[in-house]
Amino acid sequence: MADYIHELRTLVGHRPLILNTAAGALLDDQNRLLLQERADTGDWSFPGGYMEFGASFAETCQREYLEDAGLEVEPVRLIKLFDKDFYTYPNGDQTQLITALYLVRQTGGQLLDHVTDETVQVKYFPLDDLPPLFNDQSVKMAQAVIDDVRAHV
Known part of the structure; x- marks a missing residue:
């Protein structure tokens, strides 16, 4: 994936690209949301x-x-499709992010316990006490999860 995006960026530089993304909302038994520190x-x-x-x-x-x-x-259901959000990365890359946000359930694995190229840590947060989020789309996604939880209580 990184090679595909890198290849596109070598061709177009920082010009705006429409990019598709997907993310998951995982809630624990206390309705705390798992987030990734970037x-x-x-x-x-x-x-x-x-x-x-x-x-x-x-x-x-x-x-x-x-x-x-x-x-x-495993994706349980699509919470919402976000299709009109724009972000400029610190390096100047401009994007319109089309993101499918799924409610997911854990089927295996273990919480990441070490730093990677993309993740410092992962942690569960109460929905009413979320940390500073990455961009406007992440804020909208968090609100969509809160609304989804309220609708399914």
């Missing part, structure tokens, strides 16, 4: 990432969750 910005976000060529949103969510959080997950 290595690139120090902010928190949902485990997730860019879609690889030929993958589905659900497959992307599963792959990225394992990479970012150490957990095998």
